[in-house]
Amino acid sequence: MTTATLLSAAILFALACVVLAMVLCTLRLLIGPSAQDRVLALDTLWMCTMLLALMLGIRHGSEIYFEAALIIALLGFVSTIALAKFLMRGEVIE
Amino acid sequence: MNFAQTLPWWAALPVAFLLVLGGLIAVIGTLGMFRLKSFYQRIHGPAITVTLGTGCILVASMLYFSVAQSRLVIHELLIAASSEPPIRVRAWTGEEWGPPDAAATLVLADAQDVALRLHGGVSVRVNGVDDERGIDDHRLPPRSPARDSCASSIAARTASRSSSVTPGRPCRRSAVRASASWRRRYLAWAPIASRR
Numbered sequence: 001m002t003t004a005t006l007l008s009a010a011i012l013f014a015l016a017c018v019v020l021a022m023v024l025c026t027l028r029l030l031i032g033p034s035a036q037d038r039v040l041a042l043d044t045l046w047m048c049t050m051l052l053a054l055m056l057g058i059r060h061g062s063e064i065y066f067e068a069a070l071i072i073a074l075l076g077f078v079s080t081i082a083l084a085k086f087l088m089r090g091e092v093i094e
Numbered sequence: 095m096n097f098a099q100t101l102p103w104w105a106a107l108p109v110a111f112l113l114v115l116g117g118l119i120a121v122i123g124t125l126g127m128f129r130l131k132s133f134y135q136r137i138h139g140p141a142i143t144v145t146l147g148t149g150c151i152l153v154a155s156m157l158y159f160s161v162a163q164s165r166l167v168i169h170e171l172l173i174a175a176s177s178e179p180p181i182r183v184r185a186w187t188g189e190e191w192g193p194p195d196a197a198a199t200l201v202l203a204d205a206q207d208v209a210l211r212l213h214g215g216v217s218v219r220v221n222g223v224d225d226e227r228g229i230d231d232h233r234l235p236p237r238s239p240a241r242d243s244c245a246s247s248i249a250a251r252t253a254s255r256s257s258s259v260t261p262g263r264p265c266r267r268s269a270v271r272a273s274a275s276w277r278r279r280y281l282a283w284a285p286i287a288s289r290r
Contacts, residue, residue, distance in 0.1 A: 003106035003107075006110050009110075010109070010111075010114050013113075013117060017118060017121040018121070024127070025124055028136075040136065041127065044123075044127060047144050048143075050148070050173065051148060051151050054152070054155050058154065058159075066169065069173060070172055073176045074176050077176050
């Protein structure tokens with residue numbers, strides 16, 4: 001078993017896990033009883049997307065995916081804060 | 095696939111281990127968010143996913159690129175800085191105040207100003223009902239007078255009677271109309287607000 005097979009198997013397993021996590025997030029996003037559950041699921045979905053981009057970067061050995069992951073992480077953080085602010089105050093910019 | 099031909103085994107082994115661990119932690123945390131009953135239980139799963147799962151995969155990425163390019167690649171720390179701090183969701187959803195049945199929650203929640211949507215869980219638990227009605231359909235505790243001016247002006251408009259509206263924060267109708275449940279919350283407490 002070479003290191004290439006080991007790494008590719010590990011990456012495939014982790015990719016499958018994260019895709020399953022994204023499916024669960026989407027289900028919670030759809031069935032969430034309250035708006036807070038949906039925000040939570042959306043935030044986790046952002047994080048899983050970021051993890052997916054990172055692992056694709058490892059899989060293809062490319063640094064380009066890192067910038068995409070960074071942008072996804074920042075946008076997810078800001079959008080989660082904005083949604084939480086909206087739920088808390090009823091408006092985003094006071 | 096051309097990435098790992100040059101990677102030595104002492105680097106490939108921890109990278110593979112961290113990737114598998116990160117993927118497993120991510121799916122376990124999300125499974126917790128999917129299956130647990132109440133919101134306050136559900137919020138613990140994504141916390142694990144965000145901190146530990148992301149941390150594992152970030153460390154794996156740092157290790158892989160550092161060894162593959164023979165230089166120190168630590169710019170994944172930028173992602174960690176933007177996603178790791180526990181202020182992320184928990185500061186806005188109230189997990190950092192502990193479980194909602196803690197006595198300190200009422201003190202730390204600072205009487206209705208911190209997170210309006212937190213109070214559903216708090217008041218439901220405090221009343222001993224402990225059901226999972228969620229945090230949307232509940233009765234809010236009385237709020238601070240600065241925000242009550244808005245609610246009382248709405249009450250005056252709907253009941254078409256002149257009440258003494260204390261000057262406070264100006265009422266923004268568009269914000270109140272943003273969601274129907276929001277408006278319902280304000281109207282539910284309007285009599286108490288105008289009585290004060």
